Amino acid sequence: MTGRVLEGRYRIGPRIARGGMASVYEATDIRLDRTVAIKIMHPGLGDDDEFAARFVREARSAARLSHPNVVAVYDQGDDHGTVFLAMELIDGITLRDVIRKEAPMPPARALALMEPVLSALAAAHRAGLIHRDVKPENVLIADDGRVKVADFGLARAVSADTQHTATGGVLIGTVSYLAPELVIDGRADARADVYAAGVVLFELLTGAKPHEGETPIQVAYKHVHDDVPAPSTLEPGLPPYVDALVARATARDRSLRPADAGVLLHQVRRVTHALAEGVAEDPELTQDLTPLLVAPPVPDGDQREETRDLERTTRLRTSPPPPPAPARRTGRPRRRRGLLATVLAVLLVAGLAVGSWWFFDGRYTSTPGVLGMTKAAAAQKLADAGLEVEYGDQAYSETVPAGRVVATDPAPGDQVLDGGTVAVTISLGKERYDVPKLKGLTEDEAQDALAQAHLAYGTTKDRWSDTVPEGQVITSSPKAGTTLRPDAAVDLVVSKGPKPVRLKDWVGKDADDALAWLRAKGLDGKVVSEEYSDTVADGGVISMDPPSGTTLHRGDAVQLVVSKGPELVDVPSVRGQGVDAATQTLEGLGFHVETRQAPGSLGLGFVFSQDPEAGARVPRGSTITLNLI
CATH class of the missing domain: 3.30.200.20 (Phosphorylase Kinase; domain 1)
Incomplete structure (x- = not known):
């Protein structure tokens, strides 16, 4: 692009x-x-x-x-x-960068970061927009400290008419911040953003995500079935009302959460005020924020049907009996009827007890523990317990070797119907990926290659290189072929091209030395002309283009003008000529003339001899001495 x-x-x-x-x-x-x-x-x-x-x-x-x-x-x-x-382009960092550097952080700092985020979400909720992908990567912090929330409307656009189903629907959002209702049916309102904001607050306070798993499915399952733990379990000393704030925002039952980000923002400001006042405990505030109900676990299809049957049976058995019809007083027959009624009542209670035991416990058995066993051994143990086996998708595990059981559903010790089915997950072993070969790729291509290899892009360092073209990867850290965990960061070293050269001054120096130096620096040195020079010796550099001090890059051209030395002129013979005529001739050729009287001179003013002699080749501008007779 x-x-x-x-x-x-x-x-x-x-x-x-x-x-x-x-x-x-x-x-x-x-x-x-x-x-x-x-x-x-x-x-x-x-x-x-x-x-x-x-x-x-x-x-x-x-x-x-x-x-x-x-x-x-x-x-x-x-x-x-x-x-x-x-x-709008924001120059700065993301909230993820802040978490890496500062978390776990004091609650006052965490809430100060959350306030502008919630303010932005509140504005969106008032406008009828749901973000649906609230996470630290979507919170930008400008260099001047401004906090900005990005990606409004994008997640909503992706899934506005999409429902998540167990048979292949689309689930949009980052799994670590998904509200339970998004996992269950893919539908959400403003309270899904509230849940995600609560998870972000937990991460700021503790430096960890509340739910971790070896696969995204395991993390999503925990969002549905497990409460977000209190931050104080990881960071002791946090005020109880801070725990209560996180619990309220991340309640699995969305009816217990704040109705939208505006309500949560109000609660955050109450907690911020308490922290600013130095309040260690505020029972009233803690009680106001603590969810009043516990969200029930979401049953699967069979459990929902059994629950409805149980509810119908319970209603029938616990409905009050109709009032008895008026009866005439008699003696012994009444006592017999009373005894019979007592016996029937006892039998009914016993029947109900047996029925309840059978319904709730008698028809179930405990799931045998087969974790860590081989596939064959686990199948045999489950068969010996009278249970059927089905195998789901395999999963990676950091602790269970490949080919062995990493999980069962129901879990070991949980109840399962006699003759029922236990889903077994087999381990793929540790999830690892090799760093791909990135040398020679552009930075964008390298990032794409890392994403395809299930690895994360870290940082880029620029380095001069005489061999790798500008913009291409020189190497990576760790190097290609290194085996890493998924999403491990890989740093890139990208070429800035050859290092620039500051041109040295070669004027007056030997041209051969200058050309050798230029070649060593990767520059294209050329002699473009040779000229006579009275000041630069033969073979020396008269001038350079560009001039010395210029910054050049590999391959740039440098043109040299090289001296042929002074221009040589033939000395003519002026012997026998009058001094004036001889002087005019020599000066016309560019010579300087000096005169002196020859020994025994008669004062006639004629040239008796000259130095240099006629026929000699001397530089233009040389001095010719005339001896006069």
Whole structure:
């Protein structure tokens, strides 16, 4: 894309970021002469007309957001299938960079970072927009300290009409920040953004994500079934009301969360005020923030059906009996009926007890523990327990060797129906990837190669190189072939081309030495002419183009003018000529003339002899001495 002009207006410069759905480039708005950021969707997404239409619709909605903490959207376009957004360019770092450097951080600092984020989300929620991909990478911090939230509307555009199902629906968002309802059915409202913001706050406070797993599916499962732990379990000493704030924002039951980011922002400011006052404990604030209910686990299909059956049975068995019909008083028959009723009641209670035991416990058995066993051994143990086996997708594991059982569903010790099925996951061993060969690729190509290899791009260092062209990778750290964990960072060393040369002054010095030095520096030295010089010896440099002190790059040309020494002139014979005539002749040829009286001179004024002698070749401007008689 670099160098391309979109819609005749945006000249694309270097790529500055790459995500799962789009890449961001620095660009120049030719029309307004300003620098902008251009987000360009990956081709596979932009080719979908329905998606492109949703993208345009949501981009227009996002462009209506005018808030100091929202990255402004200037324009949207489609240049022959290249769907793009033109946005405000923020020079700085992301909140992810801050987490790497500062987390775990004091709660006051964490909340100070969250306030502008929540303010931006609150503005979006008031406008009817849901971000749906709140994460540290989408929070930009400018060099002057301004906090900006990016990517408004993009995630919503991707999934506005998409439902997540167990049979192949699309799940949009970064798994570490997904609200449970997004995992279950793919539908979300403003409270999904609240949940993600709560997870970000947890990460700021602890330096860790609340839910970790060896696969994205395991992380998503934990979001549905496990509460976000209290930050104080990782960072003891945090006030209880800070724990309560995180618990409220990340409640699995979305009805217990703040209704939108504006409500959460109000709660954050209450906590910020308490921290500023130095309050260690505030029971009233803690109680106000603590969720009042515990969200029930979401049952699977079979469990939901069993639950409904159980509820119907319970209602039938616990409904109060109808009032008895009036009866006439009699003697012994009444006592018999009372005894019979007692026996029937006992039998009914016993039947209910047995039925309840069977329904809740008797028809179940415990899942045998087979973790770490080979596939064959695990299958045999489950078969011996009367259970069926099915194998799901294999999963990587840091602790369980390849080919052995890494997980079962139900888990070991959990109840399973007699004769039921246990899903077994076999380990693929440790997930590792080799650093690809990157030398000779451009920086963009290297980043793409790392993404395809399940590795992360780290940083780039520029280095002079006489052998690798400018803009290409010289090497990587770690080097190609090194085996790394997934998403491990790989740093690049990129060539700046040959190191510039400051041209040395060779005027008056030997031309051969000058040419040798130029060749050693990778410069193209040439002798363009030779001239006579009265000041520079033969073979010396008279002049250079460019002049000394100029900064040059490898391959640049340097032209030399080389001296042939002084120009030589034949000395004519002026012997016998009068002094005036001889002087005029010699000076006409560029000589200087000196005269003196020869020994025994008669004072006639004629040349008796000359030095140098006639026929000698001497430099122009030489002095000729005339001896007069």
